[in-house]
Amino acid sequence: MSDPIPARDRPTRAWVLHPELKGAQSRRLPEHGLAEAVSLAAALPDLEVMGADVVRLTRAHPGHLFGTGKMDELKAKMTEAEVDLVLVDGPVSPVQQRNLEKAWDVKLLDRTGLILEIFADRARTREGVLQVELAALSYQRTRLVRAWTHLERQRGGLGFVGGPGETQLEADRRAIDDQVVRIRRQLSKVIKTRELHRAARRRIPFPLVALVGYTNAGKSTLFNRMTGAEVLAKDMLFATLDPTMRGLVLPSGRKAILSDTVGFISDLPHELVAAFRATLEEVLEADLILHVRDISHPETEEQAADVGDILETLGVDEDVNLIEVWNKIDCLSPETRTALLVQDARRGDVQAVSAISGDGIEALLEVIDQRLGEEKTEETLVLPYADGRRRAWLHEAGVILKETPQDSSHRFLVRWTARQKAEFATL
Numbered sequence: 001m002s003d004p005i006p007a008r009d010r011p012t013r014a015w016v017l018h019p020e021l022k023g024a025q026s027r028r029l030p031e032h033g034l035a036e037a038v039s040l041a042a043a044l045p046d047l048e049v050m051g052a053d054v055v056r057l058t059r060a061h062p063g064h065l066f067g068t069g070k071m072d073e074l075k076a077k078m079t080e081a082e083v084d085l086v087l088v089d090g091p092v093s094p095v096q097q098r099n100l101e102k103a104w105d106v107k108l109l110d111r112t113g114l115i116l117e118i119f120a121d122r123a124r125t126r127e128g129v130l131q132v133e134l135a136a137l138s139y140q141r142t143r144l145v146r147a148w149t150h151l152e153r154q155r156g157g158l159g160f161v162g163g164p165g166e167t168q169l170e171a172d173r174r175a176i177d178d179q180v181v182r183i184r185r186q187l188s189k190v191i192k193t194r195e196l197h198r199a200a201r202r203r204i205p206f207p208l209v210a211l212v213g214y215t216n217a218g219k220s221t222l223f224n225r226m227t228g229a230e231v232l233a234k235d236m237l238f239a240t241l242d243p244t245m246r247g248l249v250l251p252s253g254r255k256a257i258l259s260d261t262v263g264f265i266s267d268l269p270h271e272l273v274a275a276f277r278a279t280l281e282e283v284l285e286a287d288l289i290l291h292v293r294d295i296s297h298p299e300t301e302e303q304a305a306d307v308g309d310i311l312e313t314l315g316v317d318e319d320v321n322l323i324e325v326w327n328k329i330d331c332l333s334p335e336t337r338t339a340l341l342v343q344d345a346r347r348g349d350v351q352a353v354s355a356i357s358g359d360g361i362e363a364l365l366e367v368i369d370q371r372l373g374e375e376k377t378e379e380t381l382v383l384p385y386a387d388g389r390r391r392a393w394l395h396e397a398g399v400i401l402k403e404t405p406q407d408s409s410h411r412f413l414v415r416w417t418a419r420q421k422a423e424f425a426t427l
Helices: 030-042 066-082 094-104 111-122 127-139 175-203 219-226 270-275 277-285 300-314 334-346 363-374 388-397 416-424
Strands: 012-021 047-057 085-088 105-108 206-215 244-249 255-260 288-294 322-327 350-352 377-385 402-404 410-416
Touching: 012 030, 012 066, 030 047, 030 085, 030 111, 047 066, 066 094, 094 105, 105 377, 111 270, 127 175, 206 219, 206 277, 206 300, 219 244, 219 255, 219 288, 219 300, 219 322, 219 363, 255 410, 277 300, 288 300, 288 363, 322 363, 350 363, 377 388, 388 416, 410 416
Parallel strands: 012 047, 012 085, 085 105, 206 255, 206 288, 288 322, 322 350
Antiparallel strands: 244 255, 377 410, 402 410
16 A cells, blocks of 8 residues: 555545446446546545546456556546545455555545445444444455554544554454454444344334435435434435434324434445444334435436345345335426326325425325324233244334233233234234
8 A cells, every 4th residue: 555645734636437347237327427436535524526537448457457558548637636546436456456556656445445434434323433443344354454543543534545643564364353353342232232222112102214215315304304303414425324313293193203324325335234234224123114216316216226226135025115205306397397296196105305395295294194004002912831933023023011921821911013913913
């Protein structure tokens, strides 16, 4: 790796590259992929994007990713712009990273490293910080690493862009593994506490509604509009990382809990999918999922497909109770907006809204109220001791209010929804 970037009065100057491999299957146009990569770069503080290029490749060079002619061409641009950092929107092997840094005399981050850096800068809760560090360790274990000074950092970020105090390769794989063990131990405690909170919430007769969607789809703005909260909502990728919950009063007067979750993104690093699984388990617990889409985005269909893939990876069932919320209708032309509202009226699983103006929010709340169905009811069940399977299901579902052992059976006081009762009946 190159030497750390010395402290400057000016922002770090970056150049963004989107490699487009000939014949590669992709949902997106390369120009849109590059635009997203530039938005990712803009999400980092003190970073100025000096230029961006789509680089079309016949094949990926194993040692340098790019051919020598393209490397020279790009180096001339970067030298003229006095670039300090290159961001490659795709995977870069450790060998390619080392060789490119040496050839261009700059630091280099691939897509995974960039997203990790953003997550590290944004994470605020104890769980979020630990999960990012665990993901970073998993990522860096595969490549030449610097000292782990960022784990005791005073600022946000992982130090990839030039953190303080980086030294030579003192942290070997054993040191990394020790850090992983320590963080996993701390994280397990945090997750246990989170599970206790979740179990307590299951016993409250309030349904859980989870917002999911592609990053920058407007989830936090919608969350604020629906709950009156003041969650950070910016036109920026990954503005929300830590889960947030607030009470939601429905038109019928019933109450629900609304959860705002981390935004999804295409090619989400697998390290982060695993590390943030505990955070995203709020989605698995939800009685209703609101899939928020930026309907004004030119690749809204592709973004929706990416969200669907990640939900499937998380284990969300295809028949889950879900509403598509087509957000940002205020960004559409009057003609497109009218056509969209007609289409919206034909589908019961779609609601067109503007979180900014408030258009469509009342109708959305009405549909949420209807979808959540009946409130939870209390019932008494008696199960023989031998029926361990159904007893275990009751505990896992968190519906037990009271359990009383009897001579040959267990007596349960449960509070559950009609859906849970129906599921229990099939066991």
